[in-house]
Amino acid sequence: MRHQKTIILILFIFIQSLAVSAKDYKASFFNIKSDGLTMNTRSIQFAIDYINKKGGGRLIFYVGRYLTGSIHLKSNVTLQLEEGAVLLGSTNPFDYDRIGNTALIHARDLENVGITGKGMIDGQGRALANNSIQYANAGLIEDILKYDRTRESIRPMVIYFYGCKNVNIKEIILQNSACWLQTYERCKELVIDSITVNNVAFWNSDGIDVVDCDNVIITNNNINAADDGICLKSHNEKFYCNNILIENNIVRTSANGIKLGTAGKGGFKNIKIINNTVYNTYRSAIALQSVDGGFLEDIVVDGLKSTNTGNVIFLRLGERLAGKKSTLKRILIKNVVADVPLGKADTGYDYEGPIEDMPRNISPIIIAGLPGQYIEDVTFSNFDISYPGGGSKFMAFVALDKLDNIPEVPAGYPEFSMFKEVPAWGIYVRHAKNINFSNINLKAEKKDYRLPIVMDDVHNALLKKMKFEQIEQKKLLYTYKSTNVSVN
Incomplete structure (x- = not known):
């Protein structure tokens, strides 16, 4: 630093x-x-x-x-x-x-x-x-x-x-x-x-698009955008975004607040996202996506205030280009305070996010790799997330023995809503290795029919100092096809 x-x-x-x-x-x-x-x-x-x-x-x-x-x-x-x-x-x-x-x-x-x-x-x-x-x-x-x-x-x-x-x-x-x-x-x-x-x-x-740039400082900006607020992209497999600081920005959008990787043919490395605020944002406050054959690695998010935003953190590994494998690893995200709404976070703005993409029940954190292609080496610490709860039990995914029914959509456009309903109201992790959570506080204001945390095909995970509040729910975690998952 x-x-x-x-x-x-x-x-x-x-x-x-x-x-x-x-x-x-x-x-x-x-x-x-x-x-x-x-x-x-x-x-x-x-x-x-x-x-x-x-x-x-x-x-x-x-x-x-x-x-x-x-x-x-x-x-x-x-x-x-x-x-x-x-x-x-x-x-x-x-x-x-x-x-x-x-x-x-x-x-x-x-x-x-x-x-x-x-x-x-x-x-x-x-x-x-x-x-x-x-x-x-x-x-x-x-x-x-x-x-x-x-x-x-x-x-x-x-x-x-x-x-x-x-x-x-x-x-x-x-x-x-x-x-x-x-x-x-x-x-x-x-x-x-x-x-x-x-x-x-x-x-x-x-608001701001940075493509395959080197040594970039994006600081102290106030952004109101109909689409992504600060968006890093990579258009050419021979180039990548490197050594970028995104600090002390205030962002509001009808898409994602700060996003890496709608386009990711080359990659992203050495990105620091420090002390930013995202509010009234339809999709994710932070979206880290590697879906076009490139790499996304060595990313630090330290200090995020996310208010009235549909999803807090979305990590996605995809395969939009046939035969092009991507990687996503070495991610550190810490010191996050967030609340998510039950409905649309951008209601009333001129160009709202599309209602057809709206999940019925929100999930604040989603980490989603692919079968055989794992998101690796992710650390989350010091999170305080408030969720309204009260989701519809008729829409909620509660069949935990049928997690294979959740679509993989490897070629799909990456958004946290791409899976529709997911089985956790707090943290959903799928196809990942070496995942650590510590000092995480999750709160559901009203009754929700899903568990706080669900892990599917996750290997070597440590959950430490985890706290949650949820009416009529005493179980923190469900694991499926996972190994070496520890709760301390």
Whole structure:
């Protein structure tokens, strides 16, 4: 941990030194208009190119509304939006360039770039997405309109950085993307600090996506997203996410709070998730998933407050690509305080999680490997979890001698609800080895028809200082096809 803090300090000092030495240029110097009506794409791009040729600096936007289509950053250039400045994305899909992905702000294979300041970037995503649907219906855009919306690659995100080094995203307000808000792919030395995200304008609206990046700091951010809040991905089997710190963030989503591995072709290693808060979130507060042939290992979660969230911890090993085996091991999760609701945690938000995926009875912790492919070396300690209980006995899975009936779904999209009903209201572990739980407090407020803990095909497990409260239930644990499971 001390080593990672040193990396943070070095990165901040380096970025600040760049800011001190760089020259500032006012947007008005380049005749960039702040009336919210003039299309400034060419003027802003000219300014970026000019500053780059002059050795670098900051392009500063003061109070006003600046309308633009796609712009492309250059090395040693930072966009600085002062408080009251709003960079507005065009609502016309044809004003956006596609280079790998469609985005408002592109950066590709650059060094020393950033977006800073207390201003705002507004993607105007709802109008932009609806216009893309209108143009698709008119035949101007080719799309099958699955789920009555255009595909993700057509709907522009706000930020797409690829292959960049020394990236600083700080204090800015980012909102209303038509799709994923900001994606950083194969970047190194990336800092995302103290930003505000309000990305609930349309479907597929993630807060932060980090893909196959190295040395990343994501700290002190406040995120409200319709889709996953902070999502780490791996798109290429030759690359992986490495040495990433996710600390002191507040996250609310209608999907998962902090997630590793919707896409996991390469992998994830050396990830620290420290002192974060997740609230009013439909799916999992923390989801660690290795399902596409890659690896997920050496992960630390230390300090999590999860309030009104459908599932607290979900660990999943899958096989979505035929013949591609994945691994998930060496996971430490500690110091967790959580409560889960009986109903939908995101009721009332514009884009709620799908009701058809809603399990009838919630399970706060699920660890699910595959037959012959075990999740390994997992340690949980210092948990305090409150569950409302009161689940429906008609829906609850209580046939403990028939655990084989719970579907494996190795190729299924990984979500904690993928198994529908599971047999434990507290902790359900399946296909795992070397699992340790210590100092775990579980409380069911009302009567539940399931046991606190069920282990299926689990080998070498230790449960120490386990406490639970459950009306009319005195038994803590049921094991099935398991060996060397001890309770102390």
